[in-house]
Amino acid sequence: MIMKIEFKHDDDQLTAAISGRIDTNSAPEAEEQILNQLDGVKKLVLDFKEVDYISSAGLRVLLLLHKQMLAEEGLTIININETVREVLEITGFLDILNVEENTVEES
Amino acid sequence: MTAANPQEWTFFQRLKYSLGAKVFRRVFAFTLILSFYAAGIGLALYTGAVTGEYARTTFHAAKIVWNTIDREAALRYIDSIFELYNRKIPPTSNPITTDFEGKPYYDPDYLREAASYCDEQYYEIQDYMKKICQSSDVDSLSIAVFDRANSRMLTVIESDLEYEPMVAGAYSEFRREDVIDVAANDSTNRFLIMPSDRFNLVVSSSYVIRNDRDYVYAVFCDVEIGRILVEACQFMLFYIMILMIVSLIVTLTFVWYMNRQVVKPIDKLTKAAGSYTHDRETGNMSQGHFRQIGIRTGDEIENLANVLDGMEMEISEYYDHLMESFRQQQRLNSEMEIAERIQQGTLPSIFPPFPDYTSVFDIYALMDPAKEVGGDFYDFFFLNDDQLVFLIADVSGKGIPGALFMMISKIMLYNNSKMIGPDPALILEAVNSNINVSNPAEMFVTVWLGILDLKTGKLVAANAGHEYPFIQKAGGQFELLKDKHGFVIGGMDEFKYKNYEIQMEPGDAIFVYTDGAPEALNTGDEMFGTERIGEALNRDPERNMKDLLNDVKNSVNVFSEGTEQFDDITMLGLRYHGDTDMHEMTIEATLESIPEVTAFVDRKLEQVSCPVKAIKQINIAIDELFSNIAHYAYKPETGPATVRVEVEKDPMTVVITFIDNGRPYDPLSNGDPDVSLSAEEREVGGLGIFLVRKMMDEVTYEYKDGKNILRVRQVIKNN
Numbered sequence: 001m002i003m004k005i006e007f008k009h010d011d012d013q014l015t016a017a018i019s020g021r022i023d024t025n026s027a028p029e030a031e032e033q034i035l036n037q038l039d040g041v042k043k044l045v046l047d048f049k050e051v052d053y054i055s056s057a058g059l060r061v062l063l064l065l066h067k068q069m070l071a072e073e074g075l076t077i078i079n080i081n082e083t084v085r086e087v088l089e090i091t092g093f094l095d096i097l098n099v100e101e102n103t104v105e106e107s
Numbered sequence: 108m109t110a111a112n113p114q115e116w117t118f119f120q121r122l123k124y125s126l127g128a129k130v131f132r133r134v135f136a137f138t139l140i141l142s143f144y145a146a147g148i149g150l151a152l153y154t155g156a157v158t159g160e161y162a163r164t165t166f167h168a169a170k171i172v173w174n175t176i177d178r179e180a181a182l183r184y185i186d187s188i189f190e191l192y193n194r195k196i197p198p199t200s201n202p203i204t205t206d207f208e209g210k211p212y213y214d215p216d217y218l219r220e221a222a223s224y225c226d227e228q229y230y231e232i233q234d235y236m237k238k239i240c241q242s243s244d245v246d247s248l249s250i251a252v253f254d255r256a257n258s259r260m261l262t263v264i265e266s267d268l269e270y271e272p273m274v275a276g277a278y279s280e281f282r283r284e285d286v287i288d289v290a291a292n293d294s295t296n297r298f299l300i301m302p303s304d305r306f307n308l309v310v311s312s313s314y315v316i317r318n319d320r321d322y323v324y325a326v327f328c329d330v331e332i333g334r335i336l337v338e339a340c341q342f343m344l345f346y347i348m349i350l351m352i353v354s355l356i357v358t359l360t361f362v363w364y365m366n367r368q369v370v371k372p373i374d375k376l377t378k379a380a381g382s383y384t385h386d387r388e389t390g391n392m393s394q395g396h397f398r399q400i401g402i403r404t405g406d407e408i409e410n411l412a413n414v415l416d417g418m419e420m421e422i423s424e425y426y427d428h429l430m431e432s433f434r435q436q437q438r439l440n441s442e443m444e445i446a447e448r449i450q451q452g453t454l455p456s457i458f459p460p461f462p463d464y465t466s467v468f469d470i471y472a473l474m475d476p477a478k479e480v481g482g483d484f485y486d487f488f489f490l491n492d493d494q495l496v497f498l499i500a501d502v503s504g505k506g507i508p509g510a511l512f513m514m515i516s517k518i519m520l521y522n523n524s525k526m527i528g529p530d531p532a533l534i535l536e537a538v539n540s541n542i543n544v545s546n547p548a549e550m551f552v553t554v555w556l557g558i559l560d561l562k563t564g565k566l567v568a569a570n571a572g573h574e575y576p577f578i579q580k581a582g583g584q585f586e587l588l589k590d591k592h593g594f595v596i597g598g599m600d601e602f603k604y605k606n607y608e609i610q611m612e613p614g615d616a617i618f619v620y621t622d623g624a625p626e627a628l629n630t631g632d633e634m635f636g637t638e639r640i641g642e643a644l645n646r647d648p649e650r651n652m653k654d655l656l657n658d659v660k661n662s663v664n665v666f667s668e669g670t671e672q673f674d675d676i677t678m679l680g681l682r683y684h685g686d687t688d689m690h691e692m693t694i695e696a697t698l699e700s701i702p703e704v705t706a707f708v709d710r711k712l713e714q715v716s717c718p719v720k721a722i723k724q725i726n727i728a729i730d731e732l733f734s735n736i737a738h739y740a741y742k743p744e745t746g747p748a749t750v751r752v753e754v755e756k757d758p759m760t761v762v763i764t765f766i767d768n769g770r771p772y773d774p775l776s777n778g779d780p781d782v783s784l785s786a787e788e789r790e791v792g793g794l795g796i797f798l799v800r801k802m803m804d805e806v807t808y809e810y811k812d813g814k815n816i817l818r819v820r821q822v823i824k825n826n
Contacts, residue, residue, distance in 0.1 A: 021726070024698055024734040053723040055730040056795035063789055083723045090801040091794055092782030 002026075005033050012042035012073075019050030022058030031061045035068075042072040049079035054087055066097055074098055126370050131362045138354030146347045153339050157332060161310040165328035168243040169314035172236055172250070173326050180228050181250060185263050185316075185324060187224045188276050189252050191217070192261050196278070211279060221276030229264065229275070236266035245330040246309075249273070250316075253323040308333040372408040375400040376415065383419060394423055443507075447476070450510050453517060454484055458653065461489075466690055466753070467561050470497065471652035472679035475623075475660060481675035482509030482552075483621045484517050488524070490558065496524050498556040499679045501573065501621040503595075508548060516542070516552045516596070524556075531556045531569035532593075532604035539571070539596045539604075551597035555619050564611040564683055569604045571596045574620055575637070577644060579682075581614025585644040587637055613685025616652070618644060623674035624659065627667040635666050652680040696736050696748035696767055704750050705729050708763065711752045717761065721823050724802050725761060728819050731795035732765055732774070740769025740815065759823040764816060771810045774817070775800070 003026035008015040016034055020026065038044070044065060048054075054062075062077070069075040078100045080088070088094040122128050173181075195217045236248045249265035249272075260279050265272040273279075309329050317324040376397070383396040397416040402409050454474060459465045472485045482502030489495055498520060502513045516538070523537040535554060542552075555576060557568035568576075572595035577585040593604040611617075620640065627635040643662040644655060656678050663676055690711045694700045705726050712722050729750075736748050749766040779800075780793045800806050805820035 021730075023701070023727075023730040025701055053727050055727045056798055057730070057734070059794060083720060083727075086724075086802065087727065087798060090782075090798055092784075092789075095783075096785065096789065 003030060005030060007037050009037075009041075012040060013045065014038070014041040014043070015045040015047055017047040017049065021052045022054040022061070024055060024057045027055075027057035027061050030058070031064065034061075034065060038068065044069050044072075044075045046075065046077045047079055048077055048081070048084055051081065051084055053081075053083045056091075059087070059091060059093060062093065062097060076100060078102075126373075127362050127366045130365055131358055134358045134361060135354065138358060139351060142347055142350030142354060146343045146350070149346070150339060150343050154336060157335055157339070158310055161330050161332055162312055164243060165245050165310055165312035165330050166314065168239055168245045168248060169312055169326040169328040171243070172239055172248055172328075173314055173316060176232050176235060177228065181232065181264070182316075184224060184229060184232075184275070185250065185252065188221055188263050189261065189322075191221055191224075192252075192254075192276060192278065195220070198257050211277065213277060218274060218276055222274065225275050233264050233266055233272065236264065237268070240266055240268050243328075245328050247272075247327075247329045249327050251325065251327055253325070254278075255321050255323070308336060368404055368406070369408060372402045372404055372412070375402060376408075376412060380415070392423070394419065446507065446510055450481075450484075450513065451476075453514065455487060460487065464561070467684055468495070468559070469652045469682040469684065470495075470680070471656050472499075473656050473660060473677070475672070475676040477505070477623070477672045477675050481505050482513045483623065483675035483677035484513050485677060485679045486517060486521065487679075488521065490524065490529055493561045494529050495559045495561060496556065497559070497679060497681060498554060499573065499619045499621060499677060500552050500554040501623075501675075501677070502552045503550050504548075508550065512548070512550045512552065516554070520554065520556065524558075529558045529560075529567060530606065531558055531567055532606040535569050535571045535593065535596060535604040536602065539602055540600065542597045543600045546597050549597075551595040553595050557617070557619075559611065559681070559683065561683075564613070564615070564685060566609040566611050566617070567606050568609070569593065569606050571604060572598070574622055574625065577618040577641065578609065579616040579618070579644070579648050581612055583648070585616070585618060585641055585648055587641065611683040613683060616648075616680060616682035618655070618659075618678065618680045620659075620678040621675060623672075623676035624663050624678060626674060627663045627672070627676065628670055629666050630669045635663055639666065652682055656680050690753075691749060691751040693747050693749045695745055696733070696740055696769070697745055698734055698737050700737070700748075701730060701733050704733055707750065708752050711754065712761065715754050715759065717759075717823055721761070721821065725763065725819075725821060728799045728803055728821075729763070731799050732817060732819070735774050735795065736765060736767050736769070736815075736817075739772050740767040742769075761821045761823060762818060764818045766817075767815050768813060769815060772815060773808045773810070775806060775808050 003018065003020035003022060005019075006017045008017070014037055016037070018030065022030055034044075046062075046065075062075075066075050076098045079102065080099060085094070085099075088097070088099065116124065195214065236250075240246070240248050246269065247265065247267040250263045251265070252261045252263065253259075254261060258280060262273040262277045262279075263275060308331065310332050311327065311329045313323075313325040313327050315323060315325045379396045379400050386393060386396070395416070397412055397419055400412070402412040451474070455472070458471055460470065470487060472487070474481075474483055474485065476483070482505055483500070484502075485497075485499045487495060487497035500513075500516060500520070502509050502516060504512065519538045519541055520534065523534045523541070527533050527537060534556060538554075552571075553573040554571040555568065555573040556571075557566050559566045568590065570576075570590050571593045573592075575587050575589055578588045579585040588609075590607055591605050594602045609617075624640055625635055625637050629635075639662065640659060643659045646658065648655075650658070659678060660676060690707070692704070692707050694703060708725060708729060709722055712725065717725075733748070733750070737745075740746065740748065746768055749764075751762075751764040751766070753762040753764070754760070755762065774796045777793050777796065779797050782797075799819065803819045803821050805818075807818045807820075809816050
């Protein structure tokens with residue numbers, strides 16, 4: 001399955017709707033695509049509605065983006081599913097990142 | 108060295124080596140030698156005749172002189188001059204002195220005194236002698252005394268036709284011992300051919316008047332023959348030239364004739380043979396090469412041409428026959444090849460043959476046929492969902508008969524199995540009686556046939572004269588099972604076969620084979636034997652069947668290297684895994700392989716209706732663990748990694764095993780990362796393995812036999 005990202009700019013807020021898997025192979029691409037869009041962005045929202053799962057390589061990207069956005073208004077992750085939530089929880093990322101807790105059903 | 112092919116001779120080579128040239132040189136040289144020889148003999152004979160004739164003439168002239176002159180007067184002159192000579196000329200005045208003109212110099216007093224004896228009668232005698240010279244056709248006549256002691260000739264009276272005669276008393280150095288000596292003994296016809304100052308060649312004879320110890324008195328007569336001989340030689344030269352011309356003409360004629368009769372026809376034959384060979388090589392099948400040249404010499408050459416013509420026709424016929432049988436052979440060969448392909452095609456050759464059952468059993472079979480189509484075969488098929496028939500057989504005889512019998516046997520075994528059901532002994536009995544209904548060639552086949560119940564692991568088998576099978580209990584060694592042998596199929600009507608049972612536990616295996624393997628010979632005529640088969644199997648008995656069988660086959664090949672394989676080597680192996688569900692794949696350990704591995708595992712998990720959430724968790728584990736292997740196992744190169752999926756039941760448990768041959772590396776040995784740190788302090792390293800350990804029920808690592816074996820276990824809870 002191929003990972004895809006749709007970007008939506010709204011003033012200084014960027015919403016990136018990711019779909020697919022964020023794993024070893026797709027994480028570097030996700031990182032590059034999002035970083036390319038960050039010019040002038042104050043607030044970054046990652047929409048995980050279509051994300052199947054995330055592995056440690058994806059977590060690396062989240063941590064990087066988080067650190068990048070600390071200077072601005074920060075990074076928010078929305079619409080995580082149960083699997084993603086489990087991963088974030090186990091790794092302690094749930095405490096670090098700003099995650100909106102309204103988990104979606106597994107599809 | 109002659110050039111290899113006379114057709115390619117240059118002009119000079121032809122001049123040097125051609126048959127005509129050789130004959131010409133030899134014949135010409137021979138005739139030349141012959142003519143010189145003949146000319147030489149002619150000259151010698153002529154010279155002999157001429158000199159003989161002149162010797163007679165001169166002797167007669169001398170004799171006539173002495174018989175017709177006044178002997179008393181002559182003797183008086185001889186005595187007085189000889190007396191004077193003895194008185195006046197001492198023996199010491201030798202050599203004779205010469206005057207300034209080179210003429211002999213005599214004491215003038217002596218000559219004057221000698222001249223005083225020469226009266227009128229002396230000159231009459233001299234004139235008379237001159238007339239004798241003219242009438243006898245000789246050059247000179249002289250009455251003289253030869254002084255033996257001083258080798259001097261003392262002239263008394265001389266006449267000469269051409270020159271001034273010597274005066275009385277003149278003497279000259281003279282060596283005429285031969286003549287004188289011979290004359291002394293026999294006063295008949297003696298002569299001498301001698302060179303003289305005046306003449307080239309002279310015939311000289313003497314008529315002896317008196318002969319005592321010191322002196323010889325004689326009439327000498329000379330005639331020059333040099334001129335005559337020169338004429339003879341000139342004639343001979345002319346004669347030789349004529350001979351040369353004649354012999355040249357004769358030789359040329361002969362060579363021309365030989366060229367026409369021999370050399371030209373031989374050249375034609377050579378050319379015909381050359382074009383025949385060339386035509387054959389270029390595929391031109393035309394005939395009559397030797398007839399076309401039309402040699403009509405009417406001799407041995409024509410005979411040779413006729414024989415060659417006959418030979419050409421015979422070769423052509425023979426060649427046509429040969430081509431025909433070659434085409435037939437080719438057709439047979441290609442038919443054999445097709446037959447072989449058909450036969451091989453009837454043997455299952457796609458492995459694994461039942462992809463849905465790879466977790467239940469592992470089956471593999473191979474056949475390494477000897478040169479031609481053989482009689483070995485194997486087969487396996489399902490009777491129903493749970494019962495698998497597998498068999499191996501060896502037909503007596505090879506080639507077309509063996510192949511035909513093999514096809515019949517194979518089909519009968521299949522049909523009877525399907526009809527009769529899970530009873531090997533009955534199946535073999537039925538096939539035996541069916542085959543014996545009509546078996547004109549008295550052929551037979553040995554069969555081992557087993558039926559495995561995949562649910563229970565119960566194996567029922569029967570053996571119709573086939574080799575003993577090898578059985579391996581899980582974790583143990585392959586051992587020969589001396590099972591009950593029935594008689595071969597096709598050997599005897601109405602034979603009763605017996606079933607025997609083996610309980611197969613998960614991990615147990617069975618290996619059957621034909622006699623080609625144990626009876627393979629090495630260069631020392633030693634058989635491979637079942638013991639060596641056992642050794643090959645037990646080198647690593649836990650391997651999959653494909654590797655196991657190929658190892659046995661390679662062992663046989665190594666053993667019999669240098670000998671010709673005389674029998675098919677066929678084997679079949681089956682390992683029973685039991686009721687577990689296991690799937691395995693081997694792939695290059697790179698990051699790019701991860702999607703394929705994930706898809707493979709997903710497919711298996713979907714088959715057993717694994718919940719989506721569990722699949723995602725397992726996918727995360729695969730991503731973490733496989734990327735770990737891709738990064739570290741073979742660094743900086745890559746290598747293979749095997750991923751095995753096993754699904755156990757009650758409760759449903761998924762076990763995924765990652766196996767690689769890389770350097771020993773235990774990913775679990777690193778400590779857990781601190782997950783309570785703030786974002787600024789966090790490191791991502793080690794998080795993946797930590798995630799897997801937290802999410803999976805069990806993660807184990809072991810390093811065994813040079814392999815990293817990482818196993819994750821997840822019990823699936825249905826929502």
